[in-house]
Amino acid sequence: MSRKGGGPPRKTGHLSDTQLGELSEELLRQLERLKKSMKITDEALRTVELDQTAVGRLSRMDSLQNQALSAGLREREAARLGQIVAALQRVDAGLYGTCASCGAGIPFERLFVFPEAPECASCVA
Numbered sequence: 854m855s856r857k858g859g860g861p862p863r864k865t866g867h868l869s870d871t872q873l874g875e876l877s878e879e880l881l882r883q884l885e886r887l888k889k890s891m892k893i894t895d896e897a898l899r900t901v902e903l904d905q906t907a908v909g910r911l912s913r914m915d916s917l918q919n920q921a922l923s924a925g926l927r928e929r930e931a932a933r934l935g936q937i938v939a940a941l942q943r944v945d946a947g948l949y950g951t952c953a954s955c956g957a958g959i960p961f962e963r964l965f966v967f968p969e970a971p972e973c974a975s976c977v978a
């Protein structure tokens with residue numbers, strides 16, 4: 854059943870319940886995947902720390918480089934985790950899919966690719 858033009862705006866806006874369900878499932882899947890990969894990154898960071906006590910200068914430089922890479926990765930993962938958690942909170946609050954900057958509905962096609970996106974494409978650009 855779809856009504857044209859007007860009608861009381863539902864809290865989740867332009868997304869159908871099915872779409873919203875799909876997107877929040879995808880967010881949960883990505884959250885799980887991210888948590889796993891963060892665990893691996895954490896282990897990589899720890900391993901490098903242990904290595905540094907027992908290795909020569911060259912491999913020490915290698916492990917410092919690896920540590921920098923892992924630390925950068927860790928930062929990106931943490932930022933992404935924050936975005937996914939925030940998106941799930943917006944689902945709970947009934948605000949999901951609405952641009953945090955301009956309030957416009959974010960198209961399903963965009964959310965399908967970036968389910969954690971807090972803003973519409975024109976606000977990010």
Ligand SMILES: [Zn+2]
Binds near residue numbers: 955956957973974976
């Ligand atoms: Zn916007």
